[in-house]
Amino acid sequence: MNNSKAILKTPGTMKIIPADIPVPKDDEVLINIEYVGICGSDVHGFESGPFIPPKDPNQEIGLGHECAGTVVAVGRGVKKFKIGDKVNIEPGVPCGKCRYCLEGKYNICPDVDFMATQPNYRGALTHYLCHPESFTYKLPENMDTMEGALVEPAAVGIHAAMLADVKPGKKIVILGAGCIGLMTLQACRCMGATDIVVVDVLAKRLEMALKLGARHVIDGAAADVASRCQELLGDAGADIVFESAGAQATVKLAPYLVMRGGKIMIVGTVPGDTPINFLKINREVSIQTVFRYANRFPVTIEAISSGRFDVKSMVTNIYDYEDVQRAFEESVNNKKDIIKGVIKVAG
Template sequence: MENSKAILKVPGTMEIRPAEMPVLRDEDVLIKVEYVGICGSDVHGFESGPFIPPKDPNQEIGLGHECAGTVVGIGSKVKKFQIGDKVNIEPGVPCGKCRFCLEGKYNICPDVDFMATQPNYKGALTKYLSHPESFTYKLPDNMDTMEGALVEPAAVGIHAALLAGVTPGKKIVILGAGCIGLMTLQACKTMGAAEIVVVDVLKKRLEMAKKLGAMEVIDSSEADTVTECKRILGELGADIVFETAGVQVTAKLTPQIVMRGGKIMIVGTIPGETPIDFLKINREVSIQTVFRYANCYPTTIEAISSGKFDVKSMVTNIYGYEEVQKAFEESINNKKDIIKGVIKIAD
């Protein structure tokens, strides 16, 4: 077996290079990668470099962390997997010893080794990778590896909805209809919510939100978001407002949309400072940040496998491995047409 990997040579330029086969430890599985999803963080990394730059300026930077494939090797102590199993992975491997790991909040482990970022900056855009058995999951027979790769962003939506306490009868606004916004929409639907309003400026994304179950959508380039949300949901506003766009403009809207005693869930990664008018939320409104996910993969896999959660419809663009440069360039330059792009590494 010959390996290769796509590396960020400099911001704006990817290069596929030969690579050594991964070292297979006793507790690891060796995976032939088949699909890798293109995340917003990958696009940011391609355009500007990693969110957290490496200390060593010569550090090799890989991109990609949403992936799935087939097991082609197993370590001597691996018990759950066999050669030929279809699998996906949680791309963050925590220390397992700190307070946060021991409390089950391993997503906020300060020493987590998360793909395409510190400390190793190892990306999933490679033909073969090794990964610990404990953070690898077998896919059901009725799920393919493209769906398996999209479990990762779907788990973000599931985690956000669980933290928010979504239940039937809740009135919900989702600001942003990109991949994570649409995953959050579907998570809320699976938890019984029906009154869900989705806001964006891109028509194709709003059309997809309607297809995936939004009660109403708002094009904020054509209408006042706050006025429309309250027209649809009532003057009190929303029980839960999810900010998934990761921009200050939408974050500033959240206090104007949430009702008294409601929740603001910040799912997006918002750079810089965002002023909050606390006079608008000093009636027991909660503000909660959301960071990745923890203990959500089994639930997410079941939701997709059962048909309650449709990730495949969101895929608008499929690129070959050799088209990795084109994939990232189009992700930047063609946002109005791309909802979710994936890169097919192997047949």
């Protein structure tokens, strides 16, 4: 067996280099990685470097954290897995000791070791990867490893919908129909909501939103979004507004769409200082940020396995591992056509 890994040599340049095959610790499994999803954070890292730059300028930077593959070795203390199991991983390993971990909110652990960022910046774009048994999940027989890799972004949508307490009958607006917005749409559908409006400026994304269950879509570049949402949902507005574009413009728009006593869920990563018109939400509207997920992988895997959550149809581009440079260049330069790209490492 030979191993290699794709690293970010400099912003805009990926390079595949030789790597040792890691040896699993007692509580780890060794996985032959088959698919890696390209996340928006990976694209940002490719363009500009990591969101949180390493303190050491010589730190090796890996990209990729949405991954799945097959177990090829197990540590001597591993009990849940055997060689040949199809698995995916939860890419953040928390400390397990702090207040947040002990309260079950390990996604906000200040010492989490999350792939492709601090402290180790190890990426999933490699043939062989070790990961703790406790954050590894066996895939059902009817799920393949491409679907397994996409559990991670789907779990973001599930987490957002569950935090928002989505229920049948709720009126929902989703701002942004990129991967996470569409995952949030599907999560809301899984939880029984049907009156869902999706807003974006790209036609291909709006077409996909309709395919995945949105009742209405709005081209944000061509319409007055607030007026159109009132026409579709009523003058009161939406029970829940999900901001999933990660843009200041959509954050500013959200208060004009939500009803009294409603919720604004900030799912996207919004840069900089963003003014909010608090007079528009001064009727017990709540604003909550959504950070990754906690305890959501099992329910997300079940939703995909049952057929209620379709991640595969969102994949528009599949790249070979050797074409990793092209994969990221196209992800940057062809955003209007790419909804979700994945890299086939092995299999």
